[in-house]
Amino acid sequence: MERSQELFDRAQKVLPGGVNSPVRAFRAVDLCPRFITKAQGAYIYDADGKSYIDYVCSWGPMILGHDHPVVREAVEKAVKDGLSFGAPTEREVEMAELMVELVPNIEMVRMVNSGTEAVMSAIRLARGATGRDKIIKFEGCYHGHSDCLLVNAGSSALAGGHPSSAGVPEDIVKHTLTAQFNRLETVEALLNEYPGQVACVIVEPVAANMGVVAPAPGFLEGLRALCDKSGALLIFDEVITGFRLALGGAQEYFGVKADLVTFGKIIGGGMPVGAYCGSRALMEQVAPCGPVYQAGTLSGNPVAMAAGLAQLRYLKAHPEVYDYIGTLAKELADGMREAAERHHAGVAVNQIGSLAAPFFTPNAVTTFVDAKGSDVGRYARYFKGMLERGVYLAPAQFEAMFVSAAHTRQDLAQTLEAVDEALAEL
Numbered sequence: 268m269e270r271s272q273e274l275f276d277r278a279q280k281v282l283p284g285g286v287n288s289p290v291r292a293f294r295a296v297d298l299c300p301r302f303i304t305k306a307q308g309a310y311i312y313d314a315d316g317k318s319y320i321d322y323v324c325s326w327g328p329m330i331l332g333h334d335h336p337v338v339r340e341a342v343e344k345a346v347k348d349g350l351s352f353g354a355p356t357e358r359e360v361e362m363a364e365l366m367v368e369l370v371p372n373i374e375m376v377r378m379v380n381s382g383t384e385a386v387m388s389a390i391r392l393a394r395g396a397t398g399r400d401k402i403i404k405f406e407g408c409y410h411g412h413s414d415c416l417l418v419n420a421g422s423s424a425l426a427g428g429h430p431s432s433a434g435v436p437e438d439i440v441k442h443t444l445t446a447q448f449n450r451l452e453t454v455e456a457l458l459n460e461y462p463g464q465v466a467c468v469i470v471e472p473v474a475a476n477m478g479v480v481a482p483a484p485g486f487l488e489g490l491r492a493l494c495d496k497s498g499a500l501l502i503f504d505e506v507i508t509g510f511r512l513a514l515g516g517a518q519e520y521f522g523v524k525a526d527l528v529t530f531g532k533i534i535g536g537g538m539p540v541g542a543y544c545g546s547r548a549l550m551e552q553v554a555p556c557g558p559v560y561q562a563g564t565l566s567g568n569p570v571a572m573a574a575g576l577a578q579l580r581y582l583k584a585h586p587e588v589y590d591y592i593g594t595l596a597k598e599l600a601d602g603m604r605e606a607a608e609r610h611h612a613g614v615a616v617n618q619i620g621s622l623a624a625p626f627f628t629p630n631a632v633t634t635f636v637d638a639k640g641s642d643v644g645r646y647a648r649y650f651k652g653m654l655e656r657g658v659y660l661a662p663a664q665f666e667a668m669f670v671s672a673a674h675t676r677q678d679l680a681q682t683l684e685a686v687d688e689a690l691a692e693l
């Protein structure tokens with residue numbers, strides 16, 4: 268750990284908290300972050316030469332594992348032709364065509380550079396298209412760090428104890444209304460309180476920034492019905508679920524139609540990308556077709572498009588990936604539950620598709636209130652135990668575990684051995 272510590276000491280002098288994104292600082296687990304030098308398959312390697320089975324997977328996009336040859340070769344080839352043109356390329360068209368083919372209910376795509384940008388732009392579009400200002404989000408759901416969405420947010424905003432941010436004008440967040448995930452009645456109440464004023468309801472179809480919480484049966488369908496009734500648009504933030512729960516994302520997995528869908532890192536195969544998508548009628552409200560302005564020099568970047576296209580084409584050609592990662596995640600969750608029972612650890616494990624999360628509470632976790640009941644101190648001790656045994660988890664309770672196609676049953680067995688020992692130590 269000496270080299271990581273040395274780098275962290277240097278980093279803290281020139282980067283706030285020593286990092287470029289708060290969760291990486293390991294504050295929620297009170298440790299020195301591991302500085303990563305390389306990654307391969309299911310493993311990441313730190314600056315001290317230690318390897319870890321990686322369940323962060325760059326927060327989701329490495330669904331095929333790190334350094335997948337198909338993605339790497341596509342990037343190497345693209346780099347030779349130039350890094351950025353600020354002009355249209357054929358690859359952007361191919362990428363949008365593929366997304367329209369794979370994702371239900373979308374006809375057009377606008378590429379951006381991150382999930383934050385995608386969601387921020389989708390909200391603007393929803394407001395522009397409906398002529399309404401208010402939006403409804405869910406407590407503990409995280410949609411990136413744009414002003415109007417940093418209200419009662421999840422992820423590291425929550426782990427750091429600042430679910431809403433300083434520097435966000437009250438005038439802006441007065442339009443952000445907060446409901447409770449899996450509590451349809453809280454959405455209905457807000458829509459009744461502000462009739463004809465809500466532009467959109469935005470939801471992570473699987474809440475994956477408060478740990479992992481699946482939608483209760485009927486919840487997403489209920490949101491759809493409430494949106495239809497009130498004239499609000501339904502936005503699925505699929506930054507985490509997109510191309511991960513299924514090739515067509517949460518819309519396909521749950522059979523519920525969204526009006527706008529946002530994607531993030533996974534469509535870049537590890538490169539910085541995001542996108543928002545919807546019907547032609549909605550998307551043609553965006554500049555240069557319509558009055559909703561949004562732009563970006565690096566949007567549709569040729570190298571990022573090459574990486575994303577390679578990954579999505581691979582997923583399309585290998586649908587068995589979804590069965591594999593889903594089965595592996597289920598075995599992982601079952602094994603974690605068994606270990607928790609063996610040690611009377613009082614741990615609830617949620618899993619859906621290739622996403623999983625343990626909560627350090629004996630109670631079932633189906634809402635944000637339940638998730639907040641987790642003992643974060645115990646999570647931190649568990650994290651440390653796992654890290655020491657070569658398993659790299661999210662360094663905060665309110666995040667997800669991601670299983671990739673590169674994880675093997677051997678990795679799983681090793682992980683469960685570590686779980687057993689780490690829980691025994693608690």
Ligand code: HOZ
Nearest residue numbers: 288290326422423476666
């Ligand atoms: N929960 C975040 C991604 N959805 C973690 C990534 C970060 O904050 O750096």
